[in-house]
Amino acid sequence: MAIITIIGAGMMGSGMSRPARDNGHEVRLVGTPLDREIIAEASVSGRHVPMKRQLPDGIKYYQTEQTTEALQGADYVICGVSSFGVEWFANEILPILPVNIPVLSVTKGLLDSPDGSLVTFPEYLKSRLPEDKKDKILFNAIGGPCTSYELMDRHQTMVYFCGEDLNILQRFKDLLATDYYHIEISGDIRGVEGCVALKNAYAVAVSMGIGLAEKLDGKEAYMYNPQAALFGQSIREMSRLVKMLGGDNALAGGIPGAGDLFVTIFGGRTRRLGYLLGLGKSYAEAKEELKGVTLESVVIITRMCRALRILGEQGKVDLKDFQLLFFLDSVINQGAPADIPWKKFR
Amino acid sequence: MAIITIIGAGMMGSGMSRPARDNGHEVRLVGTPLDREIIAEASVSGRHVPMKRQLPDGIKYYQTEQTTEALQGADYVICGVSSFGVEWFANEILPILPVNIPVLSVTKGLLDSPDGSLVTFPEYLKSRLPEDKKDKILFNAIGGPCTSYELMDRHQTMVYFCGEDLNILQRFKDLLATDYYHIEISGDIRGVEGCVALKNAYAVAVSMGIGLAEKLDGKEAYMYNPQAALFGQSIREMSRLVKMLGGDNALAGGIPGAGDLFVTIFGGRTRRLGYLLGLGKSYAEAKEELKGVTLESVVIITRMCRALRILGEQGKVDLKDFQLLFFLDSVINQGAPADIPWKKFR
Known part of the structure; x- marks a missing residue:
């Protein structure tokens, strides 16, 4: 069993706790500064208020200032922020991320540049890594039809995990696949994202x-x-x-x-x-x-x-x-x- | 303005009368032996009972035994039968179809052969032409998302017309395109069908x-x-x-x-x-x-x-x-x- 730290306790980040807990992993759910109330309530009652659902038993909850603690000893990180939180993640989380722990991101979007080129979030986060961490953290991402509340309700769901390294993707797949959460892996980050x-x-x-x-x-x-x-x-x-x-x-x-x-x-x-x-x-x-x-x-x-x-x-x-x-x-x-x-x- | 004979007064065949009449063409709607009641009622009240709608004004109605009459002087034929009616169409209609009048078919389906090959209906109808008509009738077909009652109600609709001859397809497009019925033409019969x-x-x-x-x-x-x-x-x-x-x-x-x-x-x-x-x-x-x-x-x-x-x-x-x-x-x-x-x- 692995330790999975999910950063961002919004809908999709929290949703990922379902397959992670069903597979018996330790789940640490960390709020962003915007998730303070979600974490406060969930840590008392297990209730995710915006999702209108009970979260799985056994999750460990952390407020944003406890992020370093929540990352200690983690085997995997899930980035659960929305596209509006990517700058925050790059500024606040990348500097404190331990190296050699792969990241799986639920963030949706593309960034454009003045020359017309477009960049996916895994590529962007990679480019934002501090010098001493360059190439030491791999960013992967999830695509495909999956609403958070349906994942929480264990509805049959098929998704893609994409990233540079198929071995890492296979590890994420082994970690999170269940009899309702079906995962295909793909090296085509730009296609999926x-x-x-x-x-x-x-x-x-x-x-x-x-x-x-x-x-x-x-x-x-x-x-x-x-x-x-x-x-x-x-x-x-x-x-x-x-x-x-x-x-x-x-x-x-x-x-x-x-x-x-x-x-x-x-x-x-x-x-x-x-x-x-x-x-x-x-x-x-x-x-x-x-x-x-x-x-x-x-x-x-x-x-x-x-x-x-x-x-x-x-x-x-x-x-x-x-x-x-x-x-x-x-x-x-x-x-x-x-x-x-x-x-x-x- | 052209004369269009629609053979088959089911849902989709009848539905085609809407753009045809809106463009001012003469429409002759001919029932198959299964459409006897539809034609009987429509010719009195203009009502298409299964479709629960009024058909456009000015349609000329024909029972199956009047098919030859309905084909006389026609510029275009629309085959409005379902896949279950294709044999009937091949047996009963192909022999009496005038040559050099292109046919546009709404029929959906594929036929398989003992060797595993699959044939589209335009190809099949072509193969069933009597010797004296070989290559003298071109079979075209309609694909794409179009329910008959929505076409009747003039909902925005996009379809493909496919066939061997792009010039003929363009003629069908000119004939039937309206501000709600949008047509793309394609030579790819096997793809569309x-x-x-x-x-x-x-x-x-x-x-x-x-x-x-x-x-x-x-x-x-x-x-x-x-x-x-x-x-x-x-x-x-x-x-x-x-x-x-x-x-x-x-x-x-x-x-x-x-x-x-x-x-x-x-x-x-x-x-x-x-x-x-x-x-x-x-x-x-x-x-x-x-x-x-x-x-x-x-x-x-x-x-x-x-x-x-x-x-x-x-x-x-x-x-x-x-x-x-x-x-x-x-x-x-x-x-x-x-x-x-x-x-x-x-």
Whole structure:
């Protein structure tokens, strides 16, 4: 049995405690500064308030100032922060991470650079390692359709673990695979992580179909043709983007791409955003209804289009291949109406 | 304006009357022997009873014995029969079809042969043409996510028209494209038609996830991880099968594959079959609940696996690539329990 330290006690970080505990490992769940109340409550009652569920028995809970203690003797680290916490993780956690302990990250997203290049979080964290730790910590990541509460409820789930070293990935797989948590391993970080990030962007588009339907047909809308067309167009564009990122574009039509897009449109705030935009609300109005929260989906749409414009100017991509993504960008960042450019799709 | 004769007044054949009439064409809707009541009622009231909708104004209705009359002077023919009607169409209609009038077919399916080869319906109909008409009638087909009643309601819809001759396809596109019916044309008959057929098979699998969820969590099941994994695995296998058929496997992750699979799991009898199997009913029990009807999905699962076994023996495919399809076959044709082989997926 191993010692697994999970840093970040949000939904997905905490969710990972289920297979880890079911396999009998010691789990140390460490809150970020934002998770103070979650840890305080869970350490008393075992209750994860935002997830509305009991966490597994036997977890050891730590507040953020106890992180060093929680890392002591750990065999594995799971980075459970969202994309908005990556800078914090790089600044605060990387310097205190012990070397030679592999990290598995649940963080979704891509970062763009002024030259149009895009970087996955495992690559970014690697680049942010202090000099004395260079190449001494391997960053791996999880992709594929997995909502935290369903993992907590032991629903059948298939995911990808990706990273540079297949042996390390196999160790993570041995550590966490259960009869409900099925893991494939892949050396294709850019392919898997590209899908992970992009499915959030395209989930806004497919969910727009739900709002559009309701606007036209009323509450009981049964309209699936438009959603299906948006779904198909999404996978087409994702496939091209994954290829552009240097990944295997077959992943876009598999578990990490199509599968993850599928699960994302069934719930959560990204669906809600798409739905509101489909109803005809402006992004400003939709954001207000979402209590002013900037969603990861909005960030990835913005970043991808910013990068693509630069790559387009360099002649490296044909922007016409990404009609749906640029349409999303125009709705969110330029106040354009939700008038889907069906005739331009290709 | 053209004269379009639609043979087969079922759901999809009749649905095509919407864009055809909206574009001002003369539409002649001809019933098969099974459509007698549909035509009788529609010709009086304009009501399509099974579709629960009014058909567009101005359609001319014909019973099956008036087919020759309905074909007289027609510029285009739409074959609106289901896969169960293809033999009838080949036997009864091909001999009386005028030459040099292109046919566009909505029929979904593939036919298998004793040597394991698989044939699309456009190819099959071509092979069944009488000697004097050989190469004088071109068979084209429609793929992609389009339910008939949504087309009738003018929901935004994207489809593929496929066939041998891009000029003919462009003519069909010019004929039928509207501001809600979006058409891409493709010379890849085997790719598009492979997706059309296979999505029915895999829709059973994804819908099984709905029944499984309800069995475990009760009526209000919110379980999407398993459906998403099944969706992703479906597209992976479809992609391999489309490639095996000689088509472009990118279609599996696009409008005809992923898009059409998406729309198919939201309703209809294929969803119902998968749901019942997921609940734990045997295929025999599920079939009884479906009033003894053999679904196209069941036929395609059976045919594909029969063909694959032969191709596997010939060393042309690795059957391990199709774990989900063979699992479906075992449930339907061998009475196996709905115990999804998650660990075998690849």
